[in-house]
Amino acid sequence: MACSCSSVPPQWRHLLSNALQANQHLKHSRYLQLATVRANGSPANRTIVFRGFVEGTDKLQFTTDSRSQKATPLPLSVKDFSKSLFRSTKSSFALRICYYFTDTWEQFRIHGLLEIIGKSETDMNKKLIREKAWFSSSSKSRMQFAGPHPGLPVVASQDDHEPELDSEQGPVDCFCVVTLEPEEVDYVHLKDNKRWVYTRSKKENEEAYFWFEIELTP
Template sequence: MGSTAPWRQLLSKSLDSNSSLRHATYFQLATVRPDGRPANRTVVFRGFMEGTNKLQVTTDSRTHKVEEIRHCPYGEVCWYFTDSWEQFRIQGKLDIIDETDTEPMRLLMRERAWFASSPRSRLQFLGPQPALPVLHTEAETKHSLDPSAGPVGTFCLLTLDPEQVDYLDLKNNQRIVFKLFTQSNGIHEWMQEEVNP
């Protein structure tokens, strides 16, 4: 999908008008656990995958969210902008790009996401296994990374390919739902409808 979706203009405006707030780039990502229960966490928006409407997030391959996405590849983002009182709920299909990927273009996107992350963020991928009990040892392991080295094995790029976007503007009492439809000729088209808030 090469064309920009109509909801992107609203999202860009919201990001711009809330750019002074550090938390404006954080959103909640909900997935489904293998037992069918919901799982939710806050993640950092890492931009759109080049030439697409796919949202990017980075994560550790050892986290529960990766297991959940492998079990059920659908998720939803909930993004609230506190200054402009706007909410975006974005549903779609999640995709994991890890070190085992065989497509050169996808590996390049993963590498770009790695180098776009701060050195401090990159170090987290060398830490202990997420969600396991902390082992208190006398000698804490200090990790270091060569700033020019590519992504470590635990680094994953996640993308969310939107299929529906529910936009709510609480200041103006407006709600618009955008849905992606596939026409009989295979062309994807976004339809939008204003609904009651």
């Protein structure tokens, strides 16, 4: 068992960076699965795209469409959205990702707390993160947010004209950034048959976080 100070990047970040580099020739190396708990208590699971780390932090970044969770005629507010999508009985914002790298046989299961940065965000830094994420998205990706409401029935008369979007226009209302602040990283290297679990913790009477690591049988 060992611990590392929060001022240096935790060991799991090195492992994740190496895995990303070793698998970068595969388009799907940025795809991972996100598990959440629905409002009715049942599990949800879907493929999302890893968009890198929030600058200067260990938070993983993703984007999502606030309309995609419930086929309601009105977009949910960010608060309702996070309530409906990411509710758990313990924490309102717990989620777990499962990130499997197909070439190197490495699995990262990361549990942590999420934050959603939507159109109502008032914090200037977070607004900036959302804008940056929007402008660094491909135009095809942006088009999806400007397209028809996801999850609604397709009707024959549906207007299938391509939506128009000015390339200089900022994020559309439904565009949200999701950040995941890891609290536990469970890493398995299937080729080497090794497993390490990294847990973020605080020492008594100290402010800074530490990462404790422990090797487990796979």
